[in-house]
Amino acid sequence: MKPFRLAIFASGSGSNAVAICKYFSTHAQIEVALILSNNEQAGVLQRAQELGIESITFSKKEFVEGGSVDALLQEKKITHLVLAGFLWLVPAFLIAHYPKKIINIHPALLPKFGGKGMYGARVHETVRNSGEVETGITIHLVNEHFDEGKALLQVRCPISPTDTVLDITAKVQVLEHQYYPKTIESWVLS
Ligand code: GRF
Numbered sequence: 001m002k003p004f005r006l007a008i009f010a011s012g013s014g015s016n017a018v019a020i021c022k023y024f025s026t027h028a029q030i031e032v033a034l035i036l037s038n039n040e041q042a043g044v045l046q047r048a049q050e051l052g053i054e055s056i057t058f059s060k061k062e063f064v065e066g067g068s069v070d071a072l073l074q075e076k077k078i079t080h081l082v083l084a085g086f087l088w089l090v091p092a093f094l095i096a097h098y099p100k101k102i103i104n105i106h107p108a109l110l111p112k113f114g115g116k117g118m119y120g121a122r123v124h125e126t127v128r129n130s131g132e133v134e135t136g137i138t139i140h141l142v143n144e145h146f147d148e149g150k151a152l153l154q155v156r157c158p159i160s161p162t163d164t165v166l167d168i169t170a171k172v173q174v175l176e177h178q179y180y181p182k183t184i185e186s187w188v189l190s
Contacts, residue, residue, distance in 0.1 A: 004188050005033040007078040009086035012120070014044025016084035016105065016176055021051045023181030030188055034076050038063065038088055064091045073097075080188055083142060084180070087119060092144050102142035102149075103187060105180050107172045109154055110138040114147030124168040127159070134158050135168060137175045139183045153183050 006024070008017045014035075021032045035048040035055040048055035062068045070093070073081070083090070083104040090102060106114055108123050113135075118126070127135045136156040141149035157171045 001077065002027070002029055002031040004030040004079050005077055006030065006080050006082050006184070006188075007034040007036060007073055007076070008032060008082045008084050009036050010042060010044040010084045011037060011039045011087040012042055012044065012085045014042065014047045014084070015173065016180055017044050018047050018051065019177040020082060020084065020181050020184060021053060023185070027185070030185065033078060034072075036069065038086070044085075060088070063088060070094060070097065080184075081142075082184060085119075089144070089146060090142055095142065095144060100141055103152070103184060104140055104142050104147070104149070105176055106138045106140065106147050107169075107176065108138065109134070109136045109156065110140065110147050110151060114138075116146045118147070121165055121169065124165045124172065128163065128165055128168060131161075132159060135172060137172060137179060139180060152187060153179060155179050
């Protein structure tokens, strides 16, 4: 067993989860030990299967009322939690069990365009409609509020007035896949 064991939480397609799993597949000290989702239909579950990584789904009750998710993380000796497109707020007791050991990526330059309900295409649509000339990613620690923990890294990219929401999504996704795995690595090893 490697000394650092990541659990990835994802609600959607899981392209970041895949990038992270691939990056750590041959790492000497860090491994992705578990993928968890609140959504039984999430594409990330199929991807976990293809990658040969154990995955589970859980209900809101199992997540917020203590108990089973937390117990599973302990049982699997998970050392760090990685949110990758995970839509639920992390409960305070889980943050207390993993102090400074939960990380998230947001597809915009926080503190702008963050908070409850700001996820997926909605973020890029809002950025576009606001006439911004740049967007990017923010990788940050997780606290009890959506998108408010300490920022570890921001990377920017330009957007032009002719960019569609899909264009912006694609630009941001390139940055996500390029920077999230290596930022996780330096955070875990710091
Ligand atoms: C990413 O844009 C990430 O920044 C945000 O949710 C999206 C997840 O995409 N938190 P994917 O499921 O990893 O493709």
